[in-house]
Every structure is written in C-alpha cells, then in structure tokens.
Amino acid sequence: MVRTACRPRWSAVVGKPFSAFPREVNEMIEQFFGPSAANGSTWFAPLSLWEEEGNFFVDVDLPGVAADAVEITVEKSQLKVAAERKAPEGERQYQHQERTFGRVERTLVLPESADPDSIEAELKDGVLHVKFGKRAEAQPKKIAVKST
Incomplete structure (x- = not known):
C-alpha cells in the first residue's frame, strides 16, 4: 500500500x-x-452543491469515468450518483501506483424546495454537472402593486 x-x-x-x-x-x-x-468504495468523488438564479447545481469530480458508466437516481429527496472508473486492460507490473479504480457512490439530500423532475446532467472534462430547478411553490412570487 x-x-x-x-x-x-x-x-x-x-x-x-x-x-x-x-x-x-x-x-x-x-x-x-x-x-x-x-x-x-475504492475511491472518493468530491462534490459541491450550490444555489444560483433559482436553480440548484451539483458538480461531482469523476475524472476518467465515461458518461455511460454514470448512474443518477433520485429517491425520497436523495440524489444518488454512482460511477465506475475502469482499470486499464491487461496485466501491469506497477513500480508505483496511486490511482484507484472501481465503483464509487455519493448520496446527497436534496433541498426541500428542489424539483426532482427537472434534473439535467452532463459529464464534461471529468466533472459531472447536475442542474435542477425549484418546485413552483418554492419559487419567489413577485406581486405587482397597483396605484389608485
């Protein structure tokens, strides 16, 4: 080790x-x-969650993972991201090895106002970008003021 x-x-x-x-x-x-x-898991995928312009965003670092090896599910207000980073094929006699391979899972409790039906995801440059909106009732509503 x-x-x-x-x-x-x-x-x-x-x-x-x-x-x-x-x-x-x-x-x-x-x-x-x-x-x-x-x-x-045999490796760790750090993530960030933030709110901006009425949407929630989650970024998960998944370097070396193909898009078809990523699975995203939402159940009971939890966002679960599972991914697998495959080891290089063939036998290798490593002189030094710090890279890890295998399956990783991250589970994140979604904010109460999150709309799980509006989730979009994209894997770009080793980072999984997940975006989801707020439920309609959670959106701030602007009230027009009339003058008489």
Missing part, C-alpha cells in the same frame, strides 16, 4: 472543529481494514 503525505493528519477549521471528523474517521478505518472498508 502506497502512502502519500499530502495533508496534515489532524486539522480543524477555526469555528468548525468537527468539520474534518468524517474524513479522519474514514482514514483511521482505512489504516486497519484497507481503503474500501471505510465507505464501500
């Missing part, structure tokens, strides 16, 4: 002392049981 020293072992963000806790627990589990024991 190859170890890299890319980040400090214990780090806390000021004002959010437990923000790194899930990652640190997963790293401890990986030390004892291997990389797939912590989360059922």
Whole structure:
C-alpha cells in the first residue's frame, strides 16, 4: 500500500472543529481494514452543491469515468450518483501506483424546495454537472402593486 503525505493528519477549521471528523474517521478505518472498508468504495468523488438564479447545481469530480458508466437516481429527496472508473486492460507490473479504480457512490439530500423532475446532467472534462430547478411553490412570487 502506497502512502502519500499530502495533508496534515489532524486539522480543524477555526469555528468548525468537527468539520474534518468524517474524513479522519474514514482514514483511521482505512489504516486497519484497507481503503474500501471505510465507505464501500475504492475511491472518493468530491462534490459541491450550490444555489444560483433559482436553480440548484451539483458538480461531482469523476475524472476518467465515461458518461455511460454514470448512474443518477433520485429517491425520497436523495440524489444518488454512482460511477465506475475502469482499470486499464491487461496485466501491469506497477513500480508505483496511486490511482484507484472501481465503483464509487455519493448520496446527497436534496433541498426541500428542489424539483426532482427537472434534473439535467452532463459529464464534461471529468466533472459531472447536475442542474435542477425549484418546485413552483418554492419559487419567489413577485406581486405587482397597483396605484389608485
């Protein structure tokens, strides 16, 4: 198993002392049981969720994944992204190997105002871009004021 020293072992963000806790627990589990024991995956796909101009956006980093190897489902207000990065074909005698392959799954609880029927997705340059709107009742409604 190859170890890299890319980040400090214990780090806390000021004002959010437990923000790194899930990652640190997963790293401890990986030390004892291997990389797939912590989360059922052999690699991690970081994601971002934000709201802009009445829509929600999710970007998921999926480098080396083909579009036909990505599966997106919505169930009970949860967005689930599953993908598989295939290993190169043939036998290789690696001198050094840090790349990981296999299946990864990420589940994200959607905001209450999200409209799951309006989801669009595109995989571009190794990033999955997901866009979905707000439910009609969640959209702000502008009321015209009449003068008499």
